[in-house]
Amino acid sequence: MGGTVDEHLEWLELQRSKRTFNIGDYNVRATPDFITVRGKTSETWGRDLELDRSRAKVSISTESRTPLFIFYLIYIAYATGFLMFFITTGITVATQVTIFALALLLMFAPLAFDVLLSTRQFLILTAIFYVAVFSAAGYEPLATAFKAVEQSVGKGYVEAFIIFASILPLLMRRMISQMMISYRLKLEEGPSKFEVLTDSPGAVELVNYLREGGTKRSFYKFPLFFLTLSRRKMKPCFYCSTPTLTECKRCNRPTCAEHTGMLRGFKVCLDCFIERRGKIRRNLR
Numbered sequence: 001m002g003g004t005v006d007e008h009l010e011w012l013e014l015q016r017s018k019r020t021f022n023i024g025d026y027n028v029r030a031t032p033d034f035i036t037v038r039g040k041t042s043e044t045w046g047r048d049l050e051l052d053r054s055r056a057k058v059s060i061s062t063e064s065r066t067p068l069f070i071f072y073l074i075y076i077a078y079a080t081g082f083l084m085f086f087i088t089t090g091i092t093v094a095t096q097v098t099i100f101a102l103a104l105l106l107m108f109a110p111l112a113f114d115v116l117l118s119t120r121q122f123l124i125l126t127a128i129f130y131v132a133v134f135s136a137a138g139y140e141p142l143a144t145a146f147k148a149v150e151q152s153v154g155k156g157y158v159e160a161f162i163i164f165a166s167i168l169p170l171l172m173r174r175m176i177s178q179m180m181i182s183y184r185l186k187l188e189e190g191p192s193k194f195e196v197l198t199d200s201p202g203a204v205e206l207v208n209y210l211r212e213g214g215t216k217r218s219f220y221k222f223p224l225f226f227l228t229l230s231r232r233k234m235k236p237c238f239y240c241s242t243p244t245l246t247e248c249k250r251c252n253r254p255t256c257a258e259h260t261g262m263l264r265g266f267k268v269c270l271d272c273f274i275e276r277r278g279k280i281r282r283n284l285r
């Protein structure tokens with residue numbers, strides 16, 4: 001490994017860390033040192049805004065384009081339908097009200113977890129929630145509530161029904177947030193401010209990229225078992241000599257996961273990545 005290779009590799013890494021994000025009427029270009037906002041409309045054309053990346057504050061929030069009350073109405077209608085399954089006879093009004101409250105908790109707890117927590121925390125807490133609820137099924141007022149549901153859905157289907165009925169609002173929320181939400185992106189550094197309302201998912205990508213630094217890209221790694229089986233087929237990475245199975249789809253040189261880029265779903269070496277990025281239309285030529 002000569003010094004020139006290291007310098008070249010450094011240059012390639014730098015090039016890779018520069019990225020441009022398409023955010024509706026603007027392009028935002030990020031390098032390790034600067035964030036440049038470039039307008040694409042005639043009013044903003046030529047008036048670039050440059051921010052110091054290390055001092056720039058970045059934030060993103062979601063806004064609904066459709067009045068939110070419409071979604072609340074949908075949820076209320078859904079909840080009313082769900083509560084119908086919990087109506088039972090021969091109990092006091094107070095008990096019925098308690099059972100309704102319990103039903104609402106069953107229905108909205110996973111939704112609340114989903115809104116408030118990360119995906120991982122949501123999965124763990126929701127699983128614990130169901131286990132806790134179903135293992136307490138013998139106790140009042142859960143016992144009466146489940147018996148009421150059982151009369152409608154049949155014996156043995158109570159758990160499945162409740163899980164399905166409480167997961168459905170989550171799917172509704174996912175669909176709504178994908179269809180109806182736009183992003184308010186803010187970049188700030190001292191007196192320089194940039195704020196835009198956009199539908200472009202590029203805004204989310206930009207924020208993730210700026211927060212994580214964006215130098216590392218993780219790829220699917222082979223299980224170790226297969227790696228040892230095919231060790232003979234492994235070749236040293238062109239850049240760092242780490243044994244690897246991956247080869248550049250364009251020039252066939254072996255490259256490790258660290259020194260591989262993705263071009264339209266193809267793994268390529270860093271040189272090919274930097275050379276062809278943004279120029280690809282149909283193939284790798």
Ligand SMILES: [Zn+2]
Pocket residue numbers: 237238239240241242255256257258259
């Ligand atoms: Zn490498």
Ligand SMILES: [Zn+2]
Pocket residue numbers: 248249250251252253268269270271272273
């Ligand atoms: Zn290549």
